[in-house]
Amino acid sequence: MASGLTYTMLDATKLSTSEIYGAVLCELGEKHPDIVGFSADLAKSTKIGLFQKKFPDRFFNVGIAEQNMFGIAAGMAKAGLTPFVSTFAVFATMRALDQVHTDICYQNLNVKIIATHGGLSFGQAGSTHHCTEDLSIMRSMANCQVIVPADGIETANAVEAAYYTPGPIYIRINRGFDRRFYDRAEYGFKIGKAVKLTEGTDITIIACGSCVYQAVEAANILANADGIKARVLDMHTIKPIDKEAILEAVHDTRRIITVEDHNVIGGLGSAVAEVIAGSGKGCAFERLGIPDTFSIIGLHEDLMAYYKIDTNGILECARELLGRDFEADDDWEDEV
Amino acid sequence: MVCKEEIFANKIFLNSVLPLLKVLAEERGELKKSFKNKTAVIQISAKDLEGKVATHFDIKDGVWTVGKGTVENSNLDLELEFSSIVQLNDFFTGKTKKLPKIKGLRNIGLLAGALKALMAMSKLLGASSPPKKEEEKELLVKMYFYLLSSGISQLNKAGHPDISNWTKKSPDRVFAWAVTGKPELSAYLRVKAGNSKAGRGEYKRSKPFFTMRFDTVDSALGILLQIDDMIDATINERIIMEGAPEYGAQIGEYMVLVGSYAKGEYKKG
Numbered sequence: 129m130a131s132g133l134t135y136t137m138l139d140a141t142k143l144s145t146s147e148i149y150g151a152v153l154c155e156l157g158e159k160h161p162d163i164v165g166f167s168a169d170l171a172k173s174t175k176i177g178l179f180q181k182k183f184p185d186r187f188f189n190v191g192i193a194e195q196n197m198f199g200i201a202a203g204m205a206k207a208g209l210t211p212f213v214s215t216f217a218v219f220a221t222m223r224a225l226d227q228v229h230t231d232i233c234y235q236n237l238n239v240k241i242i243a244t245h246g247g248l249s250f251g252q253a254g255s256t257h258h259c260t261e262d263l264s265i266m267r268s269m270a271n272c273q274v275i276v277p278a279d280g281i282e283t284a285n286a287v288e289a290a291y292y293t294p295g296p297i298y299i300r301i302n303r304g305f306d307r308r309f310y311d312r313a314e315y316g317f318k319i320g321k322a323v324k325l326t327e328g329t330d331i332t333i334i335a336c337g338s339c340v341y342q343a344v345e346a347a348n349i350l351a352n353a354d355g356i357k358a359r360v361l362d363m364h365t366i367k368p369i370d371k372e373a374i375l376e377a378v379h380d381t382r383r384i385i386t387v388e389d390h391n392v393i394g395g396l397g398s399a400v401a402e403v404i405a406g407s408g409k410g411c412a413f414e415r416l417g418i419p420d421t422f423s424i425i426g427l428h429e430d431l432m433a434y435y436k437i438d439t440n441g442i443l444e445c446a447r448e449l450l451g452r453d454f455e456a457d458d459d460w461e462d463e464v
Numbered sequence: 465m466v467c468k469e470e471i472f473a474n475k476i477f478l479n480s481v482l483p484l485l486k487v488l489a490e491e492r493g494e495l496k497k498s499f500k501n502k503t504a505v506i507q508i509s510a511k512d513l514e515g516k517v518a519t520h521f522d523i524k525d526g527v528w529t530v531g532k533g534t535v536e537n538s539n540l541d542l543e544l545e546f547s548s549i550v551q552l553n554d555f556f557t558g559k560t561k562k563l564p565k566i567k568g569l570r571n572i573g574l575l576a577g578a579l580k581a582l583m584a585m586s587k588l589l590g591a592s593s594p595p596k597k598e599e600e601k602e603l604l605v606k607m608y609f610y611l612l613s614s615g616i617s618q619l620n621k622a623g624h625p626d627i628s629n630w631t632k633k634s635p636d637r638v639f640a641w642a643v644t645g646k647p648e649l650s651a652y653l654r655v656k657a658g659n660s661k662a663g664r665g666e667y668k669r670s671k672p673f674f675t676m677r678f679d680t681v682d683s684a685l686g687i688l689l690q691i692d693d694m695i696d697a698t699i700n701e702r703i704i705m706e707g708a709p710e711y712g713a714q715i716g717e718y719m720v721l722v723g724s725y726a727k728g729e730y731k732k733g
Contacts, residue, residue: 328709329673356635357673369483380671437539450635451657461615462662464483464528 146244146306148189148280152287153212153242158439159226160291163333166193166201166213173303174244174413181218186271194224198239202231205238216244216250217259217300221266222248229327232296233269240290241298246276247337247389248431249302256424257271260418264394266298273319275299278390278398280342281310282364285317300337307341320365322373328357331376331446332384335397338362338428339387339416339437346442358446363463368400374403383449385410387437392417414445466512466549469732473725474517474549474667475622476508479532480614481589481661481726482508484607485581486528488588491603495584497730498577500526504541506578508564509534510552517549530651540570540732542575557728558590589726594685601681602649608688614662615722616653616715621660627718632658637673639715642666643684644677674707695717 143151157163157179165187179186189391190197194215201211213220220228220243232239237413252255266274275290277283283301290297309409315323317340325340326347336342340390343360350356358383361373377384384404397415404411416437432438436445465476489495492539503522509518518534544564546552554560566575588604589611595601598614619627636656643649652667653660683702686692694716697703705712724730 329671330637355633382670441615460659460661462479463664464479464486464532464614464658 134216139221140340143280144175145165145277145280145283146173146175146303147178147282147302149154149214149242149244149287149301150175152284153179154182156184156288159185159375160206160210162210163291164204164209166190166211167195167198168192168215168217168219169461170244172329174216174242176212176214176242179212179261184448194219195227198224199231200225201239201414202235202237205232210238210240211327212240212242212287214242216247216257217262219462220298221259224459225265225313228296229269233272236295238273238294240287241296242287243298243300245303245461246300246390247302247428248426248435249304249338249389251423251426255422256299257386258423260389260391260423261296261394262300263366263388263390263396263452264398266300267394267399269296272298272367273365275365276336277301277364278335278337278362279306279309281308281313282317282362286319286364286405287308287372289317289319302338305413306338309344315432318363318366320370320386322370323362323364324373325360325362327357328359329380330357331382331450332361332439333358333387334361334363334377334384334396334400335387336366337389338432339389339442342432342437342439343387343442345439347448349439349443350446354447354448356450363400366396369399369403371403371405372401375407375409378404378407382410383452385414385416385442385445385449386443387416389437392422393420407421415448416441418447469730469731470550470553470624472619473553473557474556474593474625474726475618475726476615476722478508478517478519479618480611480722481585481616482706484589485521485585485609486530486573487582488603489528489683492584495577495581496526496582498522499528502526502574502577503576504571505535505539506574507535507540507543508546508552509543510546510548510549513612516545521586523535523658524531532535540568542566542569542578543623549589556586557726559728563664592689593691594689596680598681601685605643605646605681605684605688606649606651608647608684610664611660611726612695612719612722613641613651613653615726616718617660617662619718619722619725620658624721624722627657630714631655631660632717638667638670639711640667640677642670642677643681644679646681647683649684659733672707673716674711676712677704677706678702679704 164181169192201213253406275286277286333343340362347358347360388396392415484623507520509516520531520535522529546564573581620631638654650666652663
């Protein structure tokens with residue numbers, strides 16, 4: 129049984145991302161009696177426990193039996209209910225993958241999977257609780273949409289949007305407290321549409337999840353210290369990805385960095401690379417993420433620094449990329 | 465010894481101003497007619513301690529190609545040779561009326577055509593108010609855009625301290641000049657780590673880092689001929705800075721610098 133450890137909250141006055149998820153689900157539950165909740169003995173850790181308290185008759189703790197949980201959720205969706213299923217990302221996408229694949233995605237059922245403790249956010253718990261493969265796995269599940277919110281406010285928007293969007297949706301959030309980024313909910317969140325956070329035509333940093341905050345910090349430093357104008361895109365939806373925003377960035381800046389708390393294979397970076405390769409347009413491109421390895425163990429912030437997906441890592445990559453050639457540089461003769 | 469300022473001015477005349485003769489000869493009806501089916505090589509040069517600096521024009525069946533530097537004497541049909549870099553600069557800034565040595569007087573028709581083209585260019589670029597005809601206005605804007613982009617690049621290549629320091633620190637960036645709805649008038653300047661390249665037309669490989677865009681040809685001439693107020697034009701959107709305004713101010717300073725050399729408003733050594 130998971131320990132149910134609470135949070136690494138830096139600011140106790142703010143809600144953690146999963147607490148916001150729990151609160152939003154309660155609000156939605158008030159309005160929509162079709163919503164039911166599921167947990168596999170992790171209600172406290174995933175904060176779906178808030179829903180459990182408010183709607184005990186609409187909540188099901190199946191015990192440590194994730195496969196059963198997704199199977200039951202599929203059945204309830206088939207019966208017209210809207211299940212919100214919460215467990216750690218590593219269990220949702222790997223332990224119960226067969227049920228997610230066949231019972232839910234294959235049947236295109238209306239199940240919302242809210243996976244917490246994504247990426248390396250529970251880094252100190254060790255490899256069994258790290259999850260740096262889930263985006264790759266869930267992106268390849270037909271019918272399934274994949275969202276990685278940047279912070280609590282975006283999580284609230286994503287959970288609400290997920291309810292109103294039919295079909296299976298995977299929302300990946302972190303453990304505990306995320307650096308608060310958005311200060312209000314009304315900034316135009318829409319599934320499949322990236323949010324442009326800073327304007328720039330030197331380079332574009334495309335980030336998701338906890339890396340969004342780091343990307344904006346890096347962009348600010350690049351602007352102030354280097355005079356570099358970096359565009360930052362919050363690519364909260366990995367599938368369907370916002371092709372238009374990516375191709376606009378390729379055209380406008382010709383240098384793209386993707387940053388994600390995930391293996392560099394199969395996640396945000398791969399999704400962006402597929403769009404660029406498909407367009408036939410060239411650009412200098414770098415994917416930041418966990419290299420093709422199982423992560424070392426440690427606190428989230430330390431691991432982000434170690435794998436260079438924090439502000440300094442992004443800065444280093446941006447500076448390197450800006451010096452890289454992307455077109456023939458041998459002709460510097462003025463046209464006459 | 466020629467001072468640095470004269471060398472910077474000379475680079476602008478030889479490599480930014482004189483190449484505009486080609487633009488004029490290709491676009492102005494009467495000049496086109498003067499050079500129709502003509503084949504000749506014309507050179508404008510100035511003597512210096514190491515020999516000569518020059519720009520030459522290779523005209524084949526009326527089609528002009530601009531070349532930097534000198535060509536072999538035996539290939540020349542006409543040469544206007546100034547006795548020094550300073551004399552060439554003074555001549556083009558109107559500080560002297562002393563004519564250069566003319567080599568190739570036997571080609572009187574060619575000489576007449578070349579002088580006509582030079583006079584026409586001098587009149588157009590020296591105008592203090594906009595031309596009346598629409599096509600003349602567009603031609604003047606295009607020539608100014610070419611002159612400014614190339615002038616900044618030439619000052620960089622010649623090691624002008626302000627401009628070369630700027631380009632050395634710059635990542636790969638493109639600065640453009642444009643008039644809305646008139647892409648054929650556009651020009652751009654690409655800079656990267658000390659290098660620079662002036663280009664003509666729209667830069668299509670990506671969105672330029674900064675574009676100084678004018679809403680009409682008249683608005684462009686208002687600024688280029690210094691008869692409009694920059695701040696007023698910006699407030700009223702006759703000029704639109706596409707990109708960070710601080711870069712607009714910076715490129716504006718370099719435009720003024722090129723203008724000061726082209727008008728002879730620089731410190732004599």
